[in-house]
Amino acid sequence: MSWGWHADRKRLLMLLLGLTVGVEFLENGMFVFAASHIVGGIDAAPREFAQVxxxxxxxxxxxxxxQQxxxxxxxxxRYLSAALAxxxxxxxxxxxxxxxxxxxxxxLLQxxxxxxxxTSCRVLVPMLFGPRDRPRALKDFMMVAFALSAAGxxxxxxxxxxxxxxxxFLASLPLAALAMAGAWWLMPDNAGRGGEPVRWAAGPLLLFAAAVTxxxxxxxxxxFEAFAHPARLAITALCGLGLLAWFFAHQLRHDEPLVRLRELxxxxxxxxxxxxxxxxxxxxxxGYVFPIYAERGLGIPLITAGWLNTFSALVTLAAAWAYIKRGARLPRKKPLMAAGALALAVAAWMLSSMPPEAPAGALLFALAAKGVFGALLVLPVAGLTFRDLGDERFAHGYQSKNLMRQVAGTFASALAAITLQDxxxxxxxxxxxHIDTSSPQASNWLDGLQASLTAQGLSSGEAHHAAMASLSRLVDQQALLMSCGDLYRLLAALALxxxxxxxVQRRLK
Known part of the structure; x- marks a missing residue:
């Protein structure tokens, strides 16, 4: 349905949808990047922090x-205003x-x-704007969301x-308050609201909540438990998957399901x-491995690592803008999607080959390729996936897609963490x-460091312990850098x- 608003108000609503999504992207991007510092801030172990x-x-x-x-x-x-609050x-x-x-x-509350x-804001684009305004609404939606995500x-x-x-956690609140005020002021009161009574059933929701937990x-x-307690981990996962399968089977049979699988x-x-x-x-x-690789593997300062991540995201923003402007003129999307995957393969291979002393500037080309991947693969997929569903089934399709997005993100982080740890x-x-502390090379290095520490006022015993601890840290850093390289090579192979x-696939062309 198209709403006959004044042009300025209509444009504000287009920007509002992007802002609302961008607020969540911004906050989550900041959380992921600062996760190790938040762990230290609440004095939690990484294993405990996983539950957060x-x-x-x-x-x-x-x-x-x-949501529906x-x-x-x-x-x-009302829904968006309450959700933002x-x-x-x-x-x-x-x-x-x-x-x-x-x-x-x-x-959990957040x-x-x-x-x-x-999901809500993307569904609102075809709901609020007619075919003539929809391309501009989608452009504003994506560009604002990508821009805020890049700043994270x-x-x-x-x-x-x-x-x-x-x-x-505080930085995104002013933007969230602005989005909430905009939703209350700009959103039509009856947008999305059903005319018939909506039936409520708590059982399926509780079943789903238990399954996803x-x-x-x-x-x-x-x-943390893949090697120490594999049986316990497998039982937890299988119970969750079993409950999830039960929930989906229930939804397939239900007259008014929460997730409409039959239509998809x-x-x-x-x-x-x-x-x-x-x-x-x-x-x-x-996304999981790069902060570890940059900060702990290469020893790049925190603020510089932030700049590097944002640089890659800005390349994604530029690639998204170029695709929005020119993508419609390219009838075949498969080469673009394949080029996006190849760009990540190139980026991962280059990062796996960096020497331990590589400066931040040496990473820019690889991060630019990673940024190209961020737009060229997913945007054509987004344009092709929902084209045959129609406006009526689009909301259900996007709901299911975003459920899968949450599972895929957690699965990828877990798999990357297990591989890196192994x-x-x-x-x-x-x-x-291969380290022999009695060899001339290692002995000279340790003696030189001990002499330097002794000159700074440490006793001979303290200097020896500090030198050995420094050697241990060097071994750990080198092992971590090599492990990141191994993971990047695996990513390059998967991207290829x-x-x-x-x-090869023939459905999306």
Whole structure:
């Protein structure tokens, strides 16, 4: 349906949809980049902190399932305003958290508020704008969301460096408040609201919440328990998947399901969903490893790592703008999608080949290629996946896609963490086996460092222990850098495989 507003108000609404999504992208980007500093801030172990990361995904997936019910019952004006208010309340609670349980509950609350913003705003584009205005609305939606997402790493680094980790949660609140005011003022009161009564059933929702809790907690703990407690991890994951299968079977039989699976069996949509999964897995794994690689592997300062991440995101923004401007003139999208996957393969291979002393500037070309991947693969997939669903089924298709997005992101991070941990142990053992502290080279290095430490006022015993600790840190850093290189080579191979799959498949052309 097209709404006959004044042109200025219509344009503001287009920008508002992008802002609403961008607020969530910005906050999550800052959280991911600053995760290690937040861990230290609440004095939590990385294993414990995994539940904080899972909490947001659990809240998000629950709200994505509920989103259409809530929008039909209350309308998008009230739903978005309330969701943004809940998101801000969760952000304030995160900033004030003093320990792990408080931060976990606050992130769960924030997930309830922000989880379905992306789905809702994207669904509103065809709902609020007619065919003539829709291209401009989509352009504004994507460009604002991409721009705010690009600012996340740099802003996060600057906030942590100068004011502390709590500001990571506070920084997005003014924009969220602006989006909430805009939703209340600009959104039509009856947008999305159903005329017939909406039936409520708590059972399926509770079943889904239990299923995603088990799946997300299993994936979050996989990096820590994959080798120590594989049986317990497998039982948790299988129970979650079993409950999820039960939920989906129930939805297939239900007259008014929360997730309309029966209407989404179109081959083009399913092929697109598969390529979406590939993109989110590749993007999630590369996004997980880069801060570790840059800060801990290469020793790049936090603020510089933020600049590098933002540079790559700005390349994505530029590539997205170019695709929006020129993509319609290219009838065949498969070469573009394959080029996007190949760009990530090139980026991953280059990063895997960097020497230990590589300066930040040496990473720019690889990060530019990674930025190209961020737009060239997913944007053509987005344009092709939903084309045969029609406006009526588009909302259901996008809901299912974003559920898959949450699972793919957690799965990719867990797989990357397990691979990195396994390779780090193997590489550290290999390096240690080649170090002989009695050899002339190692002995001269240790003696020189001990002499320097003794000159600074340490006793002979203290200088020896400090020198050995320094050697241990060097071994750990080198092992981590080698492990990141191994993971990047695996990513390059997977990206090449994705390019082959894209070229071979015949559904999305």
């Amino acid at each position: 990361q899972a909490a947001y995904a659990i809240g998000s997936m629950t709200m994505i399932v509920l 019910w809530l929008s039909r019952h209350f309308g998008y004006r 809940l998101f801000m309340l969760g952000g304030l609670a995160c900033a004030g958290a003093q320990d792990l349980p408080q931060l976990t509950l606050a992130r 997930g309830f508020g922000g989880g379905a913003l992306f 790493p740099l802003l996060s680094a600057a906030l942590v460096e100068h004011w502390g980790w709590r500001w990571v 088990l799946v997300q907690m299993g994936l979050a703990q996989a990096r 069996g179109h081959p083009v949509y399913l092929a697109g969903l598969g390529l979406y999964f590939v993109h989110y897995c590749l993007a999630g794994a590369s 390779r780090q142990f193997a590489n550290a053992s290999q390096i240690a086996s 495989g994705a390019a082959v799959v894209i070229l």
